[in-house]
Amino acid sequence: MKDVLMNERHMLSRRKMLGGAGAISAAVAAASVSKVAMAALPEPVIQTKPDTMPPLVPNTGRPYNPVVTLNGWTLPWRMNNGVKEFHLVAEPVVREMSPGFKAHLWGYNGQSPGPTIEVVEGDRVRLFVTNKLGELTSIHWHGQRLPNGMDGVTGLNQPGIPPGKTYVYEFVARRPGTFMYHPHADEMVQMAMGMMGFWITHPKGKHPLIDEVDRDFCFLLNAYDIDPGAATPKIMTMLDFNLWSWNSRIFPGIDPLVVRHMDKVRIRVGNLTMTNHPIHLHGHEFLITGTDGGPTPKSTRQYEVTADIAVGQMRQMDFLADEEGDWAFHCHKSHHTMNAMGHDVPTMIGVDHRGVAKQITKLIPDYMVMGERGMKDMTEMEMPLPDNTAAMMAGTGPFGAVGMGGMFSVVKVRKDQKRGDYSDPGWYQHPPGTVAYEFTGALPDPARFKADVSPGPGSMPSMAKPAQDVEVKVRKPAGGHSGH
Numbered sequence: 470m471k472d473v474l475m476n477e478r479h480m481l482s483r484r485k486m487l488g489g490a491g492a493i494s495a496a497v498a499a500a501s502v503s504k505v506a507m508a509a510l511p512e513p514v515i516q517t518k519p520d521t522m523p524p525l526v527p528n529t530g531r532p533y534n535p536v537v538t539l540n541g542w543t544l545p546w547r548m549n550n551g552v553k554e555f556h557l558v559a560e561p562v563v564r565e566m567s568p569g570f571k572a573h574l575w576g577y578n579g580q581s582p583g584p585t586i587e588v589v590e591g592d593r594v595r596l597f598v599t600n601k602l603g604e605l606t607s608i609h610w611h612g613q614r615l616p617n618g619m620d621g622v623t624g625l626n627q628p629g630i631p632p633g634k635t636y637v638y639e640f641v642a643r644r645p646g647t648f649m650y651h652p653h654a655d656e657m658v659q660m661a662m663g664m665m666g667f668w669i670t671h672p673k674g675k676h677p678l679i680d681e682v683d684r685d686f687c688f689l690l691n692a693y694d695i696d697p698g699a700a701t702p703k704i705m706t707m708l709d710f711n712l713w714s715w716n717s718r719i720f721p722g723i724d725p726l727v728v729r730h731m732d733k734v735r736i737r738v739g740n741l742t743m744t745n746h747p748i749h750l751h752g753h754e755f756l757i758t759g760t761d762g763g764p765t766p767k768s769t770r771q772y773e774v775t776a777d778i779a780v781g782q783m784r785q786m787d788f789l790a791d792e793e794g795d796w797a798f799h800c801h802k803s804h805h806t807m808n809a810m811g812h813d814v815p816t817m818i819g820v821d822h823r824g825v826a827k828q829i830t831k832l833i834p835d836y837m838v839m840g841e842r843g844m845k846d847m848t849e850m851e852m853p854l855p856d857n858t859a860a861m862m863a864g865t866g867p868f869g870a871v872g873m874g875g876m877f878s879v880v881k882v883r884k885d886q887k888r889g890d891y892s893d894p895g896w897y898q899h900p901p902g903t904v905a906y907e908f909t910g911a912l913p914d915p916a917r918f919k920a921d922v923s924p925g926p927g928s929m930p931s932m933a934k935p936a937q938d939v940e941v942k943v944r945k946p947a948g949g950h951s952g953h
């Protein structure tokens with residue numbers, strides 16, 4: 470392709486030099502020829518904004534109910550003789566992870582994660598993958614049934630796609646379900662840099678195990694280690710990440726999941742981090758109706774409020790949004806609802822350091838200490854963060870600082886939300902008398918159990934009691950809290 474264009478340009482410039490009216494018509498002819506040649510490859514669509522885009526209603530092919538990708542978008546396709554053609558471009562991107570905090574990542578078509586691919590069971594799909602990175606890449610279509618040579622493992626199923634080259638993958642989307650795509654070439658680096666995307670194969674027609682829903686959301690769990698003030702992830706980090714994200718966004722940068730009261734809602738989540746994430750929904754119970762293995766048999770379904778999503782797994786949660794309100798939806802690992810600098814600080818609960826900490830942290834941000842009454846103080850503390858650093862815990866709700874970061878968002882259930890309207894309705898207006906309130910009466914003295922002089926309970930009596938009772942006083946050493 471490049472050679473053809475080069476030759477044309479060369480010919481055009483030669484004709485220009487020769488001059489004459491004939492040169493112009495020849496140039497027009499050459500241009501239209503090159504357009505026909507270009508038509509072999511669908512125009513790549515690039516997204517520059519990290520906003521949640523409205524669902525992409527299909528205008529060709531079998532109809533389906535499209536998904537909404539949280540802080541993401543669906544890639545448009547071109548129909549070519551009954552084949553759905555997509556063009557993915559692997560490239561360096563700048564991703565705004567939260568307002569004012571931009572990360573230099575790798576992704577597809579302008580964003581990390583890449584765009585969601587949506588097709589219908591039985592569709593023949595052709596994917597052009599252009600490599601604009603400086604090293605080999607490939608794409609593995611996680612969870613798909615496909616010919617072995619389309620599975621995307623570099624060296625095993627195909628040669629890596631060299632920089633500047635475009636490879637074509639083609640297969641039939643045989644199985645409906647929730648899938649993802651990611652490189653299988655230098656994957657430790659490429660996934661740590663943000664290369665991944667969602668894939669949804671909708672069922673053709675009614676499916677006995679796949680209910681139709683009113684709202685269908687999807688996002689990937691990912692994690693980065695970006696030093697305060699820096700913009701590029703440290704790709705050698707194995708467990709100690711400081712940014713826990715949904716679709717490369719961190720709270721308060723993650724959009725709410727807006728639904729209409731009594732909507733049937735589906736949320737699809739895939740995990741491409743290095744650890745598991747128990748994803749927890751408040752106020753409702755859900756059923757796991759699908760995994761990357763497809764729809765789950767009905768006999769295996771049980772109501773849950775937390776779904777633990779292991780590395781490389783996908784889960785599809787269905788629930789009826791029958792409780793109005795602003796319901797928290799988050800990872801239940803408390804360190805994962807924190808942003809950079811939330812880790813590796815000494816525990817100072819019970820130590821009075823008023824005044825001192827503020828002075829030290831002005832000079833050395835790393836010396837930030839946990840407040841003596843807990844860490845919530847820090848959401849209101851004067852913190853001299855380096856430029857381009859996400860606040861550790863942020864977000865202001867109707868009742869004050871939320872004190873969260875990372876993998877946290879809100880499911881907003883509203884009676885007056887219109888069908889198909891995903892715009893943020895603002896904060897929930899609580900009916901009078903339905904908000905926790907302060908008790909203002911007299912406080913009685915606490916009733917304690919009678920002092921007991923015998924040793925505490927245990928499975929066996931100890932051989933010898935310590936000469937003196939000791940209260941344990943330890944401070945967790947700084948440096949490393951791997952294994953979460």
Ligand SMILES: [Cu+2]
Binds near residue numbers: 713745800805876
């Ligand atoms: Cu988590």
